[in-house]
Amino acid sequence: MTRTSLSDVACSVARATDLFGDAWTALIMRDVLVGISRFDDIAHDLGISRKVLAARLARLVEEGVLVRERYQDQPPREDYHATEKGKELYPVLLALMSWGDKWYAGPAGPPLRVHHDTCGRTTTPVMTCEHCGEPVTIDNTSPRPGPGGAVGPGTMVIGQLVPTHSE
Amino acid sequence: MTRTSLSDVACSVARATDLFGDAWTALIMRDVLVGISRFDDIAHDLGISRKVLAARLARLVEEGVLVRERYQDQPPREDYHATEKGKELYPVLLALMSWGDKWYAGPAGPPLRVHHDTCGRTTTPVMTCEHCGEPVTIDNTSPRPGPGGAVGPGTMVIGQLVPTHSE
Numbered sequence: 001m002t003r004t005s006l007s008d009v010a011c012s013v014a015r016a017t018d019l020f021g022d023a024w025t026a027l028i029m030r031d032v033l034v035g036i037s038r039f040d041d042i043a044h045d046l047g048i049s050r051k052v053l054a055a056r057l058a059r060l061v062e063e064g065v066l067v068r069e070r071y072q073d074q075p076p077r078e079d080y081h082a083t084e085k086g087k088e089l090y091p092v093l094l095a096l097m098s099w100g101d102k103w104y105a106g107p108a109g110p111p112l113r114v115h116h117d118t119c120g121r122t123t124t125p126v127m128t129c130e131h132c133g134e135p136v137t138i139d140n141t142s143p144r145p146g147p148g149g150a151v152g153p154g155t156m157v158i159g160q161l162v163p164t165h166s167e
Numbered sequence: 168m169t170r171t172s173l174s175d176v177a178c179s180v181a182r183a184t185d186l187f188g189d190a191w192t193a194l195i196m197r198d199v200l201v202g203i204s205r206f207d208d209i210a211h212d213l214g215i216s217r218k219v220l221a222a223r224l225a226r227l228v229e230e231g232v233l234v235r236e237r238y239q240d241q242p243p244r245e246d247y248h249a250t251e252k253g254k255e256l257y258p259v260l261l262a263l264m265s266w267g268d269k270w271y272a273g274p275a276g277p278p279l280r281v282h283h284d285t286c287g288r289t290t291t292p293v294m295t296c297e298h299c300g301e302p303v304t305i306d307n308t309s310p311r312p313g314p315g316g317a318v319g320p321g322t323m324v325i326g327q328l329v330p331t332h333s334e
Contacts, residue, residue, distance in 0.1 A: 006190055010278045012267025013197050013260055014190070020263065023173055023181070023188030027321065030180050033305050036324050045324035082305070085270055090305040091294035092262040093180055096187065099259060100179025103252055109314035111177045111322070112329065118307045119299035127258035128295045132286035138200050138249070138257040140285045147276035154194065155278070157203050157212035162279065 009154030019063055020092060024048060024056050029082070029089050032066060037079035065089065094125045176321030186230055187259060191215060191223050196249070196256050199233060204246035232256065261292045 006018035020026065024046070031042050043053050057080060060066040065086040068078050082089075094114065101110040101124075116123045126135050134140075143162045151159030173185035187193065191213070198209050210220050224247060227233040232253040235245050249256075261281065268277040268291075283290045293302050301307075310329045318326030 006194075007271070010275075011194075011197070012264045012272060012278060013193055014267075015271040016263040016267035017190040017193045020266075021188065021190030021193050023184040026180055026184045026188050027178075030178070031325060034310055034325055034328060036328065041324050045322065047320040047323065087305045088266055088269065091303075092259065092266060094294055094303065095259040095262040096183040097179045099187075099255055100181075100183035102255065104174070104182040105179060105315050108177075111179060111313050111316040113311040113313045114303065115309045115311045116296045116299065116301075116303055116307065117309055118301055119296060121296070121298045122311060123296045123298055123303065123308075125294045125303045126297050127261055127292045128300070129283045129286060129288070129290045130293050131288045131290055132283065133295070133300050134283075134285055136258075136261065136281065136283055136290065136292045138254045140283065141290075142282045142284055143201055144280040144282045144289060146278050146280045148272050149278040153214040155212065156214065157208050158198060158201055161201060161203065 006154065010148060010150035010152060010159065011155055014154050016092075019059070019065070020089065022056070024052060025060065026093065026096065028053070028056055028060065029065070029086065030093055032080050032082055033087070033090060033093065037081060038071075039078070039080075042080075060086070091125075091127075095127065098124060173321065177315060177317035177319060177326070178322055181321050183259075186226070186232070187256065189223070191219060192227065193260065193263065195220070195223055195227065196232070196253065197260055199247050199249055200254070200257060200260065204248060205238075206245070206247075209247075227253070258292075258294075262294065265291060 006014045027046055028042060031045055036042055036045055043050055061068055064083055066080045067083055068080055070078050113122045128134060129136050145162050173181045194213055198212055203209055203212055210217055228235055231250055233247045234250055235247055238244055238246050280289045295301060296303050312329050
């Protein structure tokens with residue numbers, strides 16, 4: 001199974017990681033969402049080769065996560081902006097950041113803080129239940145079958161493990 | 168800059184993706200957290216080569232995300248369980264899953280649902296502010312410098328963009 005075929009697995013984690021399971025892609029999205037939008041700036045920020053960056057950006061545009069826009073004609077220059085689909089990757093970045101802050105920041109502390117403009121406070125975002133607002137963890141949740149579930153490559157065992165009864 | 172040196176970037180997203188920015192690693196963690204713990208079962212579930220799986224599992228054990236435990240002596244067999252550090256990757260998986268559900272599930276619908284045992288309802292987890300409980304989005308938050316921030320490879324531009332004033 002190649003990376004590409006992950007998009008065929010009946011699992012939304014697999015489908016998401018087909019695009020996002022790549023360190024450079026995560027860091028490119030971090031940069032664009034924070035406002036670093038020009039090719040040269042992203043390349044400089046990440047210390048990434050122009051060839052690798054061009055390939056990753058092309059894929060992100062193709063997937064509708066970024067759009068490329070001309071900001072200068074002479075000479076032609078373009079920059080990148082997140083679509084709605086791209087902006088909605090922000091929680092993935094926040095989840096990675098929180099985990100990295102907790103387990104890798106060390107004595108120096110977190111490199112970055114998140115300010116919640118709506119309430120005016122610095123926050124550590126938490127993944128919560130849409131109904132009761134309490135944190136969701138692996139220990140207080142359980143998987144249930146969804147309508148799009150299937151047993152197949154990438155879900156050969158997990159597709160059978162998930163209880164088949166509906167609630 | 169190689170993948171390995173991402174762990175040296177003053178950015179928790181980079182540090183997290185140094186390990187987790189890999190599609191197989193995400194899917195292995197999905198499996199272990201759902202309860203697929205034996206090498207053969209994970210290999211069968213994912214359709215992954217034993218060599219690739221062994222390398223990924225070894226890295227996850229080395230990073231303290233999984234522990235390997237002997238469950239049978241004759242012949243020797245071992246399985247894998249998530250540590251606290253591993254369990255705390257669950258929000259990353261949930262964020263990837265929510266995004267994949269929204270943008271890739273299509274007419275078939277989500278393959279899997281999350282049941283919040285605490286409140287007894289099927290939920291779509293939301294990333295919220297720890298203070299006010301409202302959803303955090305890229306549009307209602309802004310980055311602030313943290314104590315561990317630095318300008319360097321991987322943060323050459325972003326390290327200067329983030330406002331340097333404390334609140």
